Amino acid sequence: MHQIEMVAKKTGLTKRTLRYYEEIGLITPSGRTEGRYRLYTDQDIEQILHMKNLRDLLGLSLNEIKNILLLEKKYHELRENYFQDKNSVALERQIELLNQLDHTLCTQQMMLQEKVKKMDKMIEEYDQKRKRIQAKLQELHDSKD
Amino acid sequence: MHQIEMVAKKTGLTKRTLRYYEEIGLITPSGRTEGRYRLYTDQDIEQILHMKNLRDLLGLSLNEIKNILLLEKKYHELRENYFQDKNSVALERQIELLNQLDHTLCTQQMMLQEKVKKMDKMIEEYDQKRKRIQAKLQELHDSKD
DNA sequence: TATAACGTTTACGTAAACGTTAATCTTATA
DNA sequence: TATAAGATTAACGTTTACGTAAACGTTATA
Incomplete structure (x- = not known):
């Protein structure tokens, strides 16, 4: 489970963008910590990369x-x-x-x-x-x- | 020499888009008629298609x-x-x-x-x-x- | 010569995709 | 336990790339 900064680094997206994508219902992190911190699974990251391909390549x-x-x-x-x-x-x-x-x-x-x-x-x-x-x-x- | 509607059809862009591209200094038709109608040469069209590639492919x-x-x-x-x-x-x-x-x-x-x-x-x-x-x-x- | 079909500029409007800031909360660490 | 680093939401701002409408000029055709 990764926090937002890590995911931003791994995907090349900004934190704002990740939050925005969640806001519009595109990609929702699988979990949250006790203190409501976003938690992304490896699979979430896979999906983000997949959708980046759809965005940038297609x-x-x-x-x-x-x-x-x-x-x-x-x-x-x-x-x-x-x-x-x-x-x-x-x-x-x-x-x-x-x-x-x-x-x-x-x-x-x-x-x-x-x-x-x-x-x-x-x-x-x-x-x-x-x-x-x-x-x-x-x-x-x-x-x- | 082609008028704007023809160019729009040949390039798949709208007339508005062609005018906009001229407005921002991207592509300027080579000539105008007496009555200020835009006139695009074949070369202009080539350039438009080239830049469409830069836009859509890259x-x-x-x-x-x-x-x-x-x-x-x-x-x-x-x-x-x-x-x-x-x-x-x-x-x-x-x-x-x-x-x-x-x-x-x-x-x-x-x-x-x-x-x-x-x-x-x-x-x-x-x-x-x-x-x-x-x-x-x-x-x-x-x-x- | 009237009129329909095309063109012109000007200007305001808009959707998409974020950026930025502020105020507040969490959490790891000294 | 204080504090710095990073997280949260909320809300307003911004850029890009055009769309749309109005008011008006040009040109081919009946």
């Missing part, structure tokens, strides 16, 4: 991320219940959630692949540009004599 | 992008002048700008590569996750009997 808004995390949470909750309450309603619901989950994962994966494609193209362009610059520099150096 | 702020575009513009200006005014001051300045340019390109390229790496990892993770979901779905379907 460029999703905090609201979009919230929905994604909510869906995942829902599924896990149902899975817990499923073991206790093994009825067909829960089963059908679980199948539905799994399909939803797969769908969003698929969507995100496609977005990632699209982006990677574009970024690879961009890297290629930069290679060309840089080559031209190097050539130009060489040319200028030669003309110095 | 996640840079408009201010950071502005500096990058400014540097590129500076270099091109000096290159123009260089042909007319071939003195050693311009030459040294041009070498300096070229080095700066290469440096920012290199930085951006590295950022891109970092991101691609992380995204590839993320895609891999998603593959694993989706496989588990598929297995789970199969399992649930089987248990239906």
Whole structure:
């Protein structure tokens, strides 16, 4: 269990940001101390890093991320219940959630692949540009004599 | 030469956004009609698409992008002048700008590569996750009997 | 030449994502 | 046990990146 400063260091977020994310219901630390200090588990940190990826790599808004995390949470909750309450309603619901989950994962994966494609193209362009610059520099150096 | 609506369609930005980008000195259309209608060249559109990449793929702020575009513009200006005014001051300045340019390109390229790496990892993770979901779905379907 | 469809500037509004400050409480340590 | 270091909530402030509306000019077309 880690306190907020540690988590801030490990995730690269500010303490304010962590509190803000809790405020909007994005990520809630699993526990609190007697004196109401926030306590984050390793799993909490994992989730924070995951959502940082969604933010920084996919460029999703905090609201979009919230929905994604909510869906995942829902599924896990149902899975817990499923073991206790093994009825067909829960089963059908679980199948539905799994399909939803797969769908969003698929969507995100496609977005990632699209982006990677574009970024690879961009890297290629930069290679060309840089080559031209190097050539130009060489040319200028030669003309110095 | 294209009017603003065309450019909006071709770039996927709104007209308001195009005007805003001009307002903050990010991208200025090369010309205007008699009646002060904005006129964008094909090159302007290229630049807009380039900066969209910087925004959407690298996640840079408009201010950071502005500096990058400014540097590129500076270099091109000096290159123009260089042909007319071939003195050693311009030459040294041009070498300096070229080095700066290469440096920012290199930085951006590295950022891109970092991101691609992380995204590839993320895609891999998603593959694993989706496989588990598929297995789970199969399992649930089987248990239906 | 009227009018619809496009453009212009100006200016106020807004949502998202935090920063900052103040007042107060907890907790480890000397 | 005093005190410094770090935590808490509450509330207001700020920046970025546009949206929206008003009032008005331009241009193609019937």
